[in-house]
Amino acid sequence: MLVALRASHEHLDLDVLDALTRGADTLLSALGEVQAERAEEQAVLDGWVVVSTCNRLEVYLDTQRFHDGIELVIDAVTRTSGLDRDLVSLCFDAAMDAPVTRHLYEVSSGLRSVVLGEAEIAGQVRAAYETARRAGTTTSLLHDLFQHAFRCAKRVATQAPVGAAGRSGAAIALDRAAAELGGLEDRSVLIVGTGAYARLGAADLLRRGAGPIRVYSPSGRTPGFVERHGLETVGPEELEAALAGAELVLAASGRGTSLFPERFLGAGRTVVLDLALHSDLHPLVRHLKGITVLGLADLHVSTRDGDPALVLAREIVEETVEAFRLQQEVRRVDPAMAALRREVADSADAEVDRLRREVSGETAEQLERSIHRILAKVMHNPAERAKHLAETGFADTYVEAFHTIFGIDISADAPEGDRHDAVAEPSEPRPAGWMRVDHTVPPSAAAELARAAVSGPAAQQSPTSR
Structure with a gap:
């Protein structure tokens, strides 16, 4: 059956999401390790894909059993994040079948992004699927699911552009910075990091005539980045001077705090775009005089529900959900x-x-x-x-x-990984939609709780009443 777990900016504070996604780059392999350690006669998971971005951590499963599949993911995320297992359970929602399909297609199309309609997410979902495919953790069910997602995202972008209309989150952030600074032309810029946001930001800044543009990378990857974009390098010993001279700072390394308040003491009027989920900024920087910080939560772009483009985008999503369902019936x-x-x-x-x-x-x-x-x-x-x-x-x-x-x-x-029942096993209740993971109770546990409920007041201490 098709099952997914999701944790995103829609339900979690960004600081919690940051903690949850630390180590997410190893989650794909961790799931395989946890499953192997269970040493069951038949594997619970036939396949899995991990989608981890600045705003979400989602795991898509082709699994034999709903609850066991969820338990494996919670165990794996507990291992990769280092968080308490009960806390991890509180962070995730889970669902199966059509709600999963609809959610992925909305995510891929940018309809669930902080910046509605932003362009990066479709590429991030594709990259996540390709990573899983190369690792050998995909199945025909997951292949079909994600291929439809890619087609859906393309249709929405071309036929129903909404919100940011296919622009990047970095471009939206620079729009906000331009409004604060009265334009970006000839503005001095410091970019911290060399990742996706930094690359997109550098290209957009060059188009807008900003400059000089300098780059500092805590990871030491600056030389190749500046050479490709024709920018200037900032070494660790030059960072404070570069901050003092910058009117705009694009902080997007995601490697943890490197921009402390004392580094800004010589700075004048400065706009800081804090775009990494694992922030480069010390929290006190927001309170410094003359410093304006715009974070991921400040980039929200939405549109009214009745907007014709949004209505059409949702229709495209529903059409794709139905196309996937029909394909699976034919299979x-x-x-x-x-x-x-x-x-x-x-x-x-x-x-x-x-x-x-x-x-x-x-x-x-x-x-x-x-x-x-x-x-x-x-x-x-x-x-x-x-x-x-x-x-x-x-x-x-x-x-x-x-x-x-x-x-x-x-x-x-059919090969073992390609057999899919239309419904969950008879002993397992079929979830109607998304629910918090700590509220999903396996049949055996539910029976125990029911027996406790009729045995006395101790039943009031149900572990699912949180």
């Missing part, structure tokens, strides 16, 4: 059709072999081609009918009829 009859094609092909090959023993040369070639043309025509209608029945909700009926008519067992046809 449920694929093993049956594959089995039938194999049966037919094996029979055809046997007949061709018999003919070749009796007829040779060009005649045999013509007979073989004729047999395959006839079989292709015979198979066309059943294949189209199977697709239609699957799309209209009769996949199970088709597969049952297939067994009855042809007597072919397809239970072992």
